[in-house]
Amino acid sequence: xxxxxxxxxxxxxxxxxxxxxxxxxxxxxxxxxxxxxxxxxxxxxxxxxxxxxxxxxxxxxxxxxxxxxxxxxxxxxxxxxxxxxxxxxxxxxxxxxxxxxxxxxxxxxxxxxxxxxxxxxxxxxxxxxxxxxxxxxxxxxxxxxxxxxxxxxxxxxxxxxxxxxxxxxxxxxxxxxxxxxxxxxxxxxxxxxxxxxxxxxxxxxxxxxxxxxxxxxxxxxxxxxxxxxxxxxxxxxxx
Numbered sequence: 001x002x003x004x005x006x007x008x009x010x011x012x013x014x015x016x017x018x019x020x021x022x023x024x025x026x027x028x029x030x031x032x033x034x035x036x037x038x039x040x041x042x043x044x045x046x047x048x049x050x051x052x053x054x055x056x057x058x059x060x061x062x063x064x065x066x067x068x069x070x071x072x073x074x075x076x077x078x079x080x081x082x083x084x085x086x087x088x089x090x091x092x093x094x095x096x097x098x099x100x101x102x103x104x105x106x107x108x109x110x111x112x113x114x115x116x117x118x119x120x121x122x123x124x125x126x127x128x129x130x131x132x133x134x135x136x137x138x139x140x141x142x143x144x145x146x147x148x149x150x151x152x153x154x155x156x157x158x159x160x161x162x163x164x165x166x167x168x169x170x171x172x173x174x175x176x177x178x179x180x181x182x183x184x185x186x187x188x189x190x191x192x193x194x195x196x197x198x199x200x201x202x203x204x205x206x207x208x209x210x211x212x213x214x215x216x217x218x219x220x221x222x223x224x225x226x227x228x229x230x231x232x233x234x235x236x237x238x239x
Contacts, residue, residue: 017162018097021052022155024123025096027089027111028103030061035102035125038148040070042100043079045152051159056081056096058089093118097165098155104145106130112140121168123151139172 024043028034039055046053057067057080064082071080086092093099099115100123108129112122116133122140124130136142141158143150158165 017165018159021054022046022098022159023096024053024055024098024100025058025092025115025120026055026099026101027058027092027115028101029059030057030064030067032063033103033105035104035145036063036067037070038102038146039100040067040074040080041148042102042152042155044074045148046155047079049152049156051156054079054081055100056083056092058083058086058092060085090118093120096120098123098158099140100124100151102143102145102151103127103130109133116140116172119169119173121165121172123155137168139168139174 024039026034026036026039030036036057043053043055068080068082083092093115097120099112099120101109101111102123102125103109104125104127106125106128109124112124112130113133115122116139122134124134124140124142125145126142127145131142134140134142141151141154143154158168
C-alpha cells in the first residue's frame with residue numbers, strides 16, 4: 001500500500017471519536033492469508049453488540065467474489081464497502097478510525113506503518129513482523145490469530161473509551177514516523193558506516209534529492225561515500 005506523493009495531513013485527534021460509529025478500513029490484496037472472513041465475523045459480532053460499524057475494503061484479488069458473497073449472505077453487506085484497488089488509499093484512511101488486518105502470516109506489514117503515519121491506530125495479529133511495530137494498547141490492538149472474540153472485545157472497549165482512542169492516535173503518529181522514508185534512509189546509512197567502521201557524528205537524510213549528509217570524526221573515506229550513494233540509489237525506486 002504505497003502512499004502517494006499527495007501531501008495528506010490528517011489529525012484524527014481533532015475529529016469527534018466514533019461520531020459515526022466504528023469505521024474500519026483494510027488495504028490489502030484479497031487473498032486467503034489476509035483472513036477477511038474473520039474481519040467479517042468481527043463486523044457481525046460488533047453489530048450484535050449494538051455498536052454501529054462499517055468496514056471499507058480496498059484492494060482486489062482471487063477471493064474478492066467469495067468475500068463479497070459472504071457479506072451478502074450472512075447479513076453485514078450494508079456495512080461493507082468494497083472500493084476495489086485505489087492508488088490513493090489515504091482518503092479512506094483519513095475518514096476511518098481503525099485500520100484492521102487479521103493476517104496470517106505477515107512478513108512485516110507496511111500497511112500498518114502507513115496507517116500509523118496518518119494517526120490511525122491499527123488492529124493486527126501477533127504474527128510475523130507485526131509485533132515489531134504494533135504494541136497492544138499503545139498504537140493499536142494486537143490480538144492472537146484465529147480468535148475473533150479478542151479483537152471484538154478490544155474494539156468494543158475502545159468504542160466506549162474515546163479518550164484512549166485519542167491517545168492511540170497520537171502514539172500511532174509517533175510510532176509511524178520512525179518508519180518514514182528519511183528515517184529508514186538515515187538508518188541504512190548509519191548501518192553502512194558502522195560496517196565500514198566510519199565513526200558517525202550525525203546523519204541527515206533527504207528524499208528530495210535522495211542524498212545523505214554524514215558528519216564523521218575522520219573525514220569521509222571515498223569507499224564510504226560510494227557505498228552511501230549506492231544505498232540511496234537502491235532505496236529510491238522502492239518508495
